[in-house]
Amino acid sequence: MDRARRLLREVYGYADFRPGQEPVVQTAFAGRDALVLMPTGGGKSLCYQLPAMAKEGVGIVVSPLIALMQDQVSALRQLGVKAAFLNSTLDYWERQEVEGALSRGALDLIYLAPERLLQAETLDFLRTVQVALIAIDEAHCVSQWGHDFRQDYLGLNVLADAFPGIPRMALTATADERTRKEIVARLALRRPASFVHGFDRPNIRYTVQAKNRPQTQLAAFLEEHRGEAGIVYCLSRRKVESTAATLREAGHDALPYHAGLPGHLRAANQARFLRDDGVVVVATIAFGMGIDKPDVRFVAHVDLPKSIEAYYQETGRAGRDDVAAEAWMIYGLQDVVRLRQMLDESEAPEEQRRIERAKLDKLLAWCEVTACRRAALLSHFGEDYPAPCGNCDICLDPPRTWDGTVAAQKLLSCVVRTGQRFGAAHVIDVLRGKATAKIEQHRHAGLSTYGIGDDLTEGQWRSVLRQLLVQGYVRADAHRYGALVLEPAARPLLRGEVTLKLREEIRTAKPKRARKTGPHDIEVAAADEPLWEAMRTLRKQLADDAGVPPYVVFHDATLKALIDAKPKSLEEMLALHGIGKAKLERYGDAFLALLASGTNTQEHDEP
Numbered sequence: 001m002d003r004a005r006r007l008l009r010e011v012y013g014y015a016d017f018r019p020g021q022e023p024v025v026q027t028a029f030a031g032r033d034a035l036v037l038m039p040t041g042g043g044k045s046l047c048y049q050l051p052a053m054a055k056e057g058v059g060i061v062v063s064p065l066i067a068l069m070q071d072q073v074s075a076l077r078q079l080g081v082k083a084a085f086l087n088s089t090l091d092y093w094e095r096q097e098v099e100g101a102l103s104r105g106a107l108d109l110i111y112l113a114p115e116r117l118l119q120a121e122t123l124d125f126l127r128t129v130q131v132a133l134i135a136i137d138e139a140h141c142v143s144q145w146g147h148d149f150r151q152d153y154l155g156l157n158v159l160a161d162a163f164p165g166i167p168r169m170a171l172t173a174t175a176d177e178r179t180r181k182e183i184v185a186r187l188a189l190r191r192p193a194s195f196v197h198g199f200d201r202p203n204i205r206y207t208v209q210a211k212n213r214p215q216t217q218l219a220a221f222l223e224e225h226r227g228e229a230g231i232v233y234c235l236s237r238r239k240v241e242s243t244a245a246t247l248r249e250a251g252h253d254a255l256p257y258h259a260g261l262p263g264h265l266r267a268a269n270q271a272r273f274l275r276d277d278g279v280v281v282v283a284t285i286a287f288g289m290g291i292d293k294p295d296v297r298f299v300a301h302v303d304l305p306k307s308i309e310a311y312y313q314e315t316g317r318a319g320r321d322d323v324a325a326e327a328w329m330i331y332g333l334q335d336v337v338r339l340r341q342m343l344d345e346s347e348a349p350e351e352q353r354r355i356e357r358a359k360l361d362k363l364l365a366w367c368e369v370t371a372c373r374r375a376a377l378l379s380h381f382g383e384d385y386p387a388p389c390g391n392c393d394i395c396l397d398p399p400r401t402w403d404g405t406v407a408a409q410k411l412l413s414c415v416v417r418t419g420q421r422f423g424a425a426h427v428i429d430v431l432r433g434k435a436t437a438k439i440e441q442h443r444h445a446g447l448s449t450y451g452i453g454d455d456l457t458e459g460q461w462r463s464v465l466r467q468l469l470v471q472g473y474v475r476a477d478a479h480r481y482g483a484l485v486l487e488p489a490a491r492p493l494l495r496g497e498v499t500l501k502l503r504e505e506i507r508t509a510k511p512k513r514a515r516k517t518g519p520h521d522i523e524v525a526a527a528d529e530p531l532w533e534a535m536r537t538l539r540k541q542l543a544d545d546a547g548v549p550p551y552v553v554f555h556d557a558t559l560k561a562l563i564d565a566k567p568k569s570l571e572e573m574l575a576l577h578g579i580g581k582a583k584l585e586r587y588g589d590a591f592l593a594l595l596a597s598g599t600n601t602q603e604h605d606e607p
């Protein structure tokens with residue numbers, strides 16, 4: 001383990017293990033199989049990279065996405081680690097070279113996609129080299145219940161017999177009890193040590209707001225994050241395109257990403273996101289798996305995700321570098337109606353629809369919580385969190401509740417009086433005593449409930465109805481154009497046998513800026529601003545020269561450490577966070593020169 005600690009310092013430039021890493025590394029040293037569940041950004045990769053470097057032989061890493069292997073490998077090479085990948089992008093000679101290096105025992109890590117690893121000739125070849133361990137990343141892909149299922153992962157159980165006695169480590173960020181069991185069984189792990197680390201991501205601030213004018217709301221949110229990298233999730237391809245266009249007009253470096261785009265465009269947009277500072281990707285859920293860019297500052301949802309699990313996974317892409325980040329979502333009555341309708345109309349088998357419906361309902365209930373959002377999120381994953389967290393919308397600005405019994409009764413009776421045949425808009429018009437053509441046509445102005453609701457605004461009524469839908473007092477009938485229909489729970493409420501507490505509308509005020517208040521903030525003093533910018537420019541130049549993303553050169557936190565410490569020598573630099581030997585050798589002089597010259601970057605451009 002001393003060896004491991006030394007590598008941690010020398011290779012990565014980290015002073016200490018993150019919580020949970022050390023015991024996993026120990027297990028790998030002990031040669032035992034392991035199941036590792038750690039939140040995104042928790043630092044899973046190091047758990048297998050370190051032992052692979054320290055032990056004799058090569059570490060085999062199974063990773064689902066060919067597109068990202070190259071980035072992972074070039075990041076490792078920047079650290080001075082002997083890493084390579086084997087996939088279809090290599091030509092014959094490149095493959096020969098990698099295989100030669102493997103035969104000579106000259107590699108610490110080799111990355112492969114499962115389909116490549118499982119080819120008979122690959123297995124035969126790998127059996128001839130010394131293997132230190134096998135790491136299976138994104139192990140939940142083996143679960144048929146999850147949303148990332150991959151057929152190829154099912155074949156990975158053969159590794160148990162193909163490499164007897166070699167420890168295997170399965171890693172994932174998303175796995176409930178059932179998926180965990182599935183992983184162990186399907187990968188044929190032998191009595192694995194199980195490491196289930198907490199799910200909390202303390203540096204992520206959660207905010208959910210009522211959707212009223214989505215474009216304006218998104219624009220205001222992004223204004224708070226101008227120049228920062230982030231992801232905006234939308235439900236449909238069309239909306240991805242239009243939102244990206246709007247953001248570009250507003251001067252954001254925004255790019256679309258969805259499965260309908262030609263492959264080369266998708267790849268180009270993803271590469272821009274990884275390589276340039278401050279790119280916003282507007283995407284469907286097709287985007288994100290395996291993206292390990294550490295400095296994503298926000299993830300915004302302008303449409304609801306499918307489930308809390310999906311939400312957690314998508315928002316988990318923010319703030320891997322431990323610096324303050326935001327998860328921001330807007331949702332409204334329309335989303336509730338539409339998503340339920342989509343489920344009702346789906347062709348999926350009854351059982352699956354029931355599961356998806358339950359998942360959606362849990363997410364909706366979470367949107368409407370009145371106590372700490374983080375605690376509610378974690379409790380969904382079976383974790384007790386001592387609320388309040390002080391870093392979610394509810395903790396920062398607790399919503400008031402009000403006695404909504406009478407309002408609910410008015411709304412429900414209006415649904416009954418109009419014959420349970422109309423959707424939200426019309427029912428609210430009747431309540432508010434509007435004079436519309438539809439009201440005239442159906443003579444609804446004569447109803448006893450006409451105009452009894454003019455004490456609330458339309459927005460307030462939508463909020464009441466949304467909560468009634470979420471809490472199951474009423475539903476929107478998919479087969480009749482979203483007509484509102486009472487559920488059995490509505491009866492006692494109408495009869496006044498129960499009362500109903502509703503939450504006041506989620507405030508749409510500007511969120512307090514996370515960067516300025518978060519516990520994990522990178523704050524640069526005004527006087528250091530020019531130096532900060534100069535460092536980022538230098539980092540970008542060096543990154544472009546090396547053909548890697550800027551964060552692979554140094555994380556923001558390392559730039560900040562450089563600014564704070566203003567080291568005068570390479571030895572002083574080596575003590576800083578994120579600076580190991582290889583990075584020092586490559587970049588130490590350039591940054592020292594920049595620090596010595598104050599903010600004058602010009603000299604680096606001169607021949």
Ligand code: ADP
Binds near residue numbers: 017292
């Ligand atoms: P995961 O795969 O769990 O999502 P990564 O392995 O990509 O997370 O690690 C997330 C980030 O945390 C990386 O940028 C990594 O360099 C950093 N990191 C990992 N371990 C440590 C550590 N012990 N100290 C400081 N930073 C770390």
Ligand code: ZN
Binds near residue numbers: 373389393394395396
């Ligand atoms: Zn909270």
